[in-house]
Amino acid sequence: MPSSTGRSPVLTVALTAFAPAAWGTTYAVTTELLPPGHPLFAALMRALPAGLLALAISRVLPRGAWWWKAGVLGALNIGTLFPLLFVAAERLPGGVAATLGATQPLLVAGLAVAVLHVRPTVWRLTWGVLGVAGVGLVVLGPEARLDAVGVLAGLGGTTAMACGTVLTKRWGRPAGVGPLTLAGWQLAAGGVLLLPLALAVEGLPPRIDAGAAAGYLWLGSVGGLIAYTLWLRGIGKLSVGAAAPLVLLSPLVAAVIGLALGESLSLPQSFGFVLALAALLAAQFASPRWSSRVLARGGPPGGDGGVREGRAGEGRVREGQAR
Numbered sequence: 130m131p132s133s134t135g136r137s138p139v140l141t142v143a144l145t146a147f148a149p150a151a152w153g154t155t156y157a158v159t160t161e162l163l164p165p166g167h168p169l170f171a172a173l174m175r176a177l178p179a180g181l182l183a184l185a186i187s188r189v190l191p192r193g194a195w196w197w198k199a200g201v202l203g204a205l206n207i208g209t210l211f212p213l214l215f216v217a218a219e220r221l222p223g224g225v226a227a228t229l230g231a232t233q234p235l236l237v238a239g240l241a242v243a244v245l246h247v248r249p250t251v252w253r254l255t256w257g258v259l260g261v262a263g264v265g266l267v268v269l270g271p272e273a274r275l276d277a278v279g280v281l282a283g284l285g286g287t288t289a290m291a292c293g294t295v296l297t298k299r300w301g302r303p304a305g306v307g308p309l310t311l312a313g314w315q316l317a318a319g320g321v322l323l324l325p326l327a328l329a330v331e332g333l334p335p336r337i338d339a340g341a342a343a344g345y346l347w348l349g350s351v352g353g354l355i356a357y358t359l360w361l362r363g364i365g366k367l368s369v370g371a372a373a374p375l376v377l378l379s380p381l382v383a384a385v386i387g388l389a390l391g392e393s394l395s396l397p398q399s400f401g402f403v404l405a406l407a408a409l410l411a412a413q414f415a416s417p418r419w420s421s422r423v424l425a426r427g428g429p430p431g432g433d434g435g436v437r438e439g440r441a442g443e444g445r446v447r448e449g450q451a452r
Contacts, residue, residue: 145363146375148356153382155352157390159218162344164334168219169327172211174345177320179354180207183313189306191314198300199314205293206357207319212326213286220279237373240295252411257374260408264380266401291373297361298369308362312354377405 163171184190191199302311334341364372381402 141363141366142371142375144359145367145372146378148360148363149376149378150382151352151356152376153379154386155214155348156218156383157386158344158347158352159215162340163215164336164341165219167327167331167334168212168215169323169331170334171215171345171348172207173320173323173327175211175348175353176207176316176323179349180313180316180318180320183309183354183358184317187307187310187313189310192303195303195314198296199311200318202293202297202300203315203318204322205289205296206315208322209289210286210293211319212323213282213289217279217283217286220276221283237291237294237369240291241298241369244295244299257408260374260377260405263401263404263406263408264377266397266404294364294373295369297364302361302365308365309354309358311361312357316353316357374408377408381405 159171302308337345363375384398384402
């Protein structure tokens with residue numbers, strides 16, 4: 130059964146997976162449609178209109194501590210991630226930029242230990258490493274251009290989102306607040322943060338044609354509001370160990386788009402594609418009993434690491450909500 134606690138339906142995993150799949154289109158949209166040299170403006174257009182729309186739909190504002198919590202999550206998941214993502218997309222081949230994001234499951238696993246006190250299983254750690262290796266085989270090669278600024282931007286954005294993912298799991302959602310509202314808070318907060326930066330540093334692009342307008346609309350709607358609503362919904366229902374590997378879909382979708390644009394896969398790349406898919410699927414299942422015993426020999430005999438992880442994460446969420 131799909132993991133988290135063994136009770137999460139396949140539909141939850143599928144809907145959550147839509148988010149990183151949509152994010153995988155960012156690289157092609159950026160290079161093919163958007164005006165170059167304006168990553169802050171692209172991030173602003175992806176965040177602020179979608180955030181304001183979500184607030185208009187939900188008509189719910191944060192209360193109490195959620196003003197600063199929404200601000201922190203918006204700064205990490207939107208205000209920091211979005212511009213760094215567009216910088217990486219402009220300076221690196223799409224597949225290379227996406228590969229840097231594929232390291233997120235490993236970062237989330239490390240942060241979950243410190244913040245959520247959730248101990249990842251050998252099963253998920255192993256598949257996380259294999260998933261990154263598979264993505265690397267797909268998109269990295271002798272022809273890959275590794276621009277230093279692009280690499281740092283990609284790693285910085287990945288780290289910011291990993292922190293945001295763990296804190297989202299830690300804090301949960303206020304009672305009566307749905308994922309659309311929480312997504313709107315974050316997108317609006319990140320957009321407000323980006324607005325003065327974009328105007329002061331870059332200004333408006335000299336020309337926004339129909340293609341660029343379509344690109345901004347896609348990134349703000351499908352890749353922004355819809356994707357983040359589904360992602361936050363999934364984080365609330367899945368354990369971090371099950372949700373984080375789904376980001377491997379982002380570079381895989383970027384690779385598929387490359388194929389549609391005329392690229393081809395070699396035998397090692399094809400093997401890597403299959404390996405990455407196997408990794409993200411395997412992470413959705415509870416670990417075998419033998420791997421749980423290897424990692425937690427002092428724990429309950431025959432206990433399932435995936436179940437322990439899900440229960441610990443759920444308890445931490447409830448504790449965060451109570452606060």
